Amino acid sequence: MSKLGQAKRIIFLKTADGQLFEVDEPVAMEFEIVKSFFDENEDAADDTVVPLPNVSAEPLAGIIEFCKAHVEFRANGAAGKDEVKKFNAEYIKEKSNEQLKELILAANYLNIKEMLDFLTETIANRLKNKSVEYVRAFFGIENDFTPQEEEAVRKEYEWAFEGVDED
Amino acid sequence: MSRFPLDVLIDTFYLLPVKTLLRFRALSKSFCSLIDGPDFIKHHLEHSLSTKSRLILILKGLHLYTVDLDSLDKAIPFSEYPESIWGGTEVFGSCNGLLALSNSDQDFLLFNPSTRKLFKLPVEIIEVPNDSCIRGFVFSGFGYDHVNDDYKVVRMVRFKQDEDDNIGWFSEYEVKVFSLKTNSWRQIKKLPNYLRFMFQFYFHLLHIRGYGVYACGVLHWVLPRRPELGVGNLIILQNVEIVGSENGFE
Numbered sequence A: 001m002s003k004l005g006q007a008k009r010i011i012f013l014k015t016a017d018g019q020l021f022e023v024d025e026p027v028a029m030e031f032e033i034v035k036s037f038f039d040e041n042e043d044a045a046d047d048t049v050v051p052l053p054n055v056s057a058e059p060l061a062g063i064i065e066f067c068k069a070h071v072e073f074r075a076n077g078a079a080g081k082d083e084v085k086k087f088n089a090e091y092i093k094e095k096s097n098e099q100l101k102e103l104i105l106a107a108n109y110l111n112i113k114e115m116l117d118f119l120t121e122t123i124a125n126r127l128k129n130k131s132v133e134y135v136r137a138f139f140g141i142e143n144d145f146t147p148q149e150e151e152a153v154r155k156e157y158e159w160a161f162e163g164v165d166e167d
Numbered sequence B: 001m002s003r004f005p006l007d008v009l010i011d012t013f014y015l016l017p018v019k020t021l022l023r024f025r026a027l028s029k030s031f032c033s034l035i036d037g038p039d040f041i042k043h044h045l046e047h048s049l050s051t052k053s054r055l056i057l058i059l060k061g062l063h064l065y066t067v068d069l070d071s072l073d074k075a076i077p078f079s080e081y082p083e084s085i086w087g088g089t090e091v092f093g094s095c096n097g098l099l100a101l102s103n104s105d106q107d108f109l110l111f112n113p114s115t116r117k118l119f120k121l122p123v124e125i126i127e128v129p130n131d132s133c134i135r136g137f138v139f140s141g142f143g144y145d146h147v148n149d150d151y152k153v154v155r156m157v158r159f160k161q162d163e164d165d166n167i168g169w170f171s172e173y174e175v176k177v178f179s180l181k182t183n184s185w186r187q188i189k190k191l192p193n194y195l196r197f198m199f200q201f202y203f204h205l206l207h208i209r210g211y212g213v214y215a216c217g218v219l220h221w222v223l224p225r226r227p228e229l230g231v232g233n234l235i236i237l238q239n240v241e242i243v244g245s246e247n248g249f250e
Helices: A032-041 A057-075 A083-093 A097-110 A113-127 A132-139 A148-158 B006-014 B016-022 B028-035 B038-050 B191-200 B203-208
Strands: A008-016 A020-024 A049-052 B056-060 B064-067 B076-079 B089-094 B097-105 B107-112 B119-121 B134-145 B150-160 B171-178 B184-188 B214-216 B218-223 B233-237
Touching: A008 A057, A020 A057, A032 A049, A032 A057, A032 A097, A032 B191, A057 A083, A057 A097, A057 A113, A057 B089, A083 A113, A097 A113, A113 A132, A113 B006, A132 B016, B006 B028, B006 B038, B016 B028, B028 B038, B056 B089, B064 B089, B097 B134, B134 B214
Parallel strands: A008 A049
Antiparallel strands: A008 A020, B056 B064, B064 B076, B089 B097, B097 B107, B107 B119, B134 B150, B150 B171, B171 B184, B214 B218, B218 B233
16 A cells, blocks of 8 residues: 555554444554554454444544544644644534543543543543532432432532532 | 443542542442542542642631632632631641641641541640750641651650740750551650750741641751851751651651
């Protein structure tokens, strides 16, 4: 696979819902799981399709967009600069909680540390002023307290329940 | 969303402010014990320390105030906190987000402004060594003992021959160390000679108030300059971890 005489390797990824993605090698290698696939199969053919049975197309597209931008930032020496923060803020702004969770699941499975750090920070920021009920629904946490027990736990730090977002 | 990976969830919780975590104890029984657990608390503290986040400023005017460095527009007076803290309370040390407070030389408290929990130290009396001396100034310090994973308060009391004894050359000292782990005080008997340089008239009152400064795991006190005795700018160090042993000074 050459372009103007310069070898540019493309990695093929196949999602759970059967979509095939063609990703530039440096971007695909951001995914620890893809990297170790090729580390373990050194003689894998160039057109090997890496199956990703736990990731569907939508989050994978979002992840590729994120990693592609970050690979470029690093190449331009922009890592850690305002430009990156601006991109990250813009990237996550329109994402719903559901999309965010899908991204986390996928980034966790693909094992992309930088992106995972960014996503957990985003979740922490979204949840820090939320109510207990909101967070239970967000993570699907089952409340196993009896009403009396819950009341007692809340009483211990009553002031921590002040100033919570309404929703 | 029960398939949300637990390790990612816990990593997320390490990033949350203490107030939020205290609220999230009500999520469920297992989250309550997770958040209360020593491992979680330790990781959360380590994260805060390594990222220098969640910093709190302590202000003292007529009262004591805490100000969250992330939102400098709001100072919370300590008066909203437990009643044993009032305008006369002095903050004599801080470490890992804990404050060491004193209402008198024998009434010490440890206070965690993030959880608003207060711990009163047992009263340890000052033992005057003989009838001819009276109590002089008190030097206190607070720090974390890395070796024993313990918090310690050091109290050094200087004794005077009489009210006019402002030289302090022949002063006797009583040094006692409180360990949070054992919730008890113990006395350090073998004291270094230079303790006598720690006192100079007015110096304690006007300049340093006698509080040790905790940095890099060690408590520091500034000695007054005493050119007549050949003492220039000197700082004495006290290792918090060995302050429990017989010669905890450097």
